[in-house]
Amino acid sequence: MAKINFLKPDISNLNTFLYIGTFLFFLSILDVFLNSFFQINLTGFLPSKISFVLPIIIGFIGLFFIRIEQSGFKFLDSLNKNINTNNFNAILSLLIIFIIIKSLPPLLSWFIIDASFAGDSKDVCSGTGACWTYIKVWLNRFMYGMYPNAEQWRINLSFISLGLLGSVGYFATEKFKKYLTLYYVVIYPFIAFLFIFFFISGGPVFFDFSYGIIAAIISIIIGFFIPSKFKFYYFLLVPITIYILLKYFIFYEELIELGKLDGLNWVETGAWGGLSLTFIISFFCLIFCFPIGMAFALGRRSGYPLIRYISVGFIEFWRGVPLITVLFMSAVMFPMFLPEDIFIDKLVRAIIAISLFEAAYVAEVIRGGLQALPRGQYEAAKSLGMGYWKMHIFVILPQALKLVIPGIANTFLALVKDTPLIFVVGLLEIVGMLNLAKTNPEWLGFAMEGYVFAAIIFWIICYAMSKYSYNLEQKYKTDR
């Protein structure tokens, strides 16, 4: 029998190396596993420092022995290729495996085994684990803020119906597919607005704001029929005119009072909160920031120098300041800029501030898409005799927006993640409610559970959004 060179594993002694290496590798893992799950220290008789590093050394030797190229075993080859390419990688792999094994027991015991779920008072939470009872008791507040318990069905109903209405796109047949854009851009936001206006608020919240929304929607609908030559002037002038008409000449408030559903109490925006407020704010900001951003992106690429300078100024201003100062501005400075008799609700102010802020980022993303289009697309559209608006609506924007789906998704993700900042204007969405609940004298000392809970919720929302955008990107990817 040939001599075995232990410093240089080779294929001629494959089985020997394989047995020894696998044995050593599993021995090291077993040691760490027993140590962390059952508190048994196999190497306890050794000095503590040696006993600490011994598993790594043993595992390393084991991995060294089984690192044999083209052994013929598929599993071994893929193992060597993936986690065991050289000494350095072997040590890193071992470290990561050990860290995972070591960190599982404390995490498991905190999250599940030692945690308390039952009961509805603090007394059950005496263990070392998490106190999910705290979350259970406060769940209503975390979801709905200070919204009265008896009225919460209104929020549920609104969200469920909006969710159903939003999923129309999946079930639409071919015949209705062409109306989907119109539906999602104009009708759906309008329905959502009505739900929130009548149902969740049930009172005079959005008055001035709702004039604006209705003016915008009417002007967009009429705008489809305006010849593209006049579209610019139209969008510059008509929305404001409709707004003024609605506000001062058409007695719309009475109409709204007429349309009010009976028996619904007014819940002021100060009482809104929790996760539902996160959704409301994200939803509205998302709707508003997109058209504003698109307008400024087109403005920045416009041939008119003055319009270009104004757009650049707008974009660079909002991009240069942190959101928290923008919200400060909307809280303390903006009321000074309005006539004394106009009062805008703080929720609306926050929505306007966040929308303008995110619109600047959206504008930059869309501009990236516009710049990435080859000049030929513009020239081809022009040579077909298309005007500015026709060219952008039918040729440029569909391609540019397709290109910037990841960027837009990132901006929207940032928007969702920025909503907790509205604590500056005194609104408490889920993170704000957590901070409120943690100062409650009956429930002191459960900050960790609350933050972990909110982190899980946000993580799920954001991760789902990013995966969805990735799918969208793959779906609309066309070869160029």
Place this chain on the structure above:
Amino acid sequence: MNFKLKDILPQLITVVAVVLVFGFFANNASINMENRGIDFGFGFLSQAASFDVQFSLIEYDGSHSYFRAYLVGLLNTLLVSVIGIIFATILGVIIGVARLSPNYLINQFAAFYVEFFRNIPLLLQIFFWYFAALRALPLPQNAEPMFGNIYMTIKGLYVPTFIWENFNIFFYSVVAAIISIIVIRIHAKKVQETQGKQIPVFIISIGLIIILPLLSFLIGGVSATLETPKLIQLAQTSFKFEGGISLPPELIALTLALSLYTATFIAECVRAGIQGVGRGQKEAAASIGLTPNQVLKLVIMPQALRIIIPPTTNQYLNLTKNSSLAAAIAYPDLVLVFAGTALMQTGKAIEIVFITMFTYLTLSITISLFMNWYNKKIAIQEK
């Protein structure tokens, strides 16, 4: 005349609309301020600010002016940004490189890190570190020293500091070392270009940066003694540390959250940059006989950096702007000190919010201008 009504009219209308909106706001503001008896002006900056700030890099107390308070806030913002940027860069580069590792476990670990920290709001992370994680630290009297003399307590982090003698000489020696390294580098480049000889710049540089300061200790009379934090009993149950440098928990929580969060974005930039360099580049460089080190230094890095640096600077800017979230955990940064406390005391909402926004705007525009210049400098010179 080349003026056309078609070109002028839209611009005119837009400008008029913008001017009208701003005029409307300004008019309302002046009326409102008159009604409330507030006058507009920046005179308050020189008045004494009668509030204290917990943590300040420059000497400050209630008798100093509001302008001084502004500087305190600005310096605190810059401090947390710089520390955050340093840590975020180190972590981001490591994670970004790890994501490209052939080792399955390592790149999955890095991917997990990125997905995990990127999808949780930064404010929530700051709250988590400040209210949940750092509150679990021991009280000063129970703190165990780490690495000899470092104490992590609920009141903050205490690190030993050096007490210098003749610090100036030491400082000059370091400056001299840096200058001589630059000179040697330039010289080496010239030699390589004219004669093709290579001077081992790296070893010489390391030697210089060690030897010159060492000389200042041996000859220049510089000496440094270590001052360690000592536990002092104030009352029966009240203890505190004295001596050394103390970092407040707000700063630690903020730096941790900012760097862990921003590192995920930097990691993605680094990954995109390295992936952006074609494989052919590496193979071509290897085939003309460059060593792996030279391939990395002369071929891969210059091209990867060109892709990496612009988005990374953007992340640095974001980090600086995000540091304003400090106000949520009462770290005395620009927003808290100036837009918070000073605004409450003076009631000068417009001026103070204006100054605060202008400061951030200046910071970002300076950095973007610098970036544009840098981009132009390193851009590929196409013919």
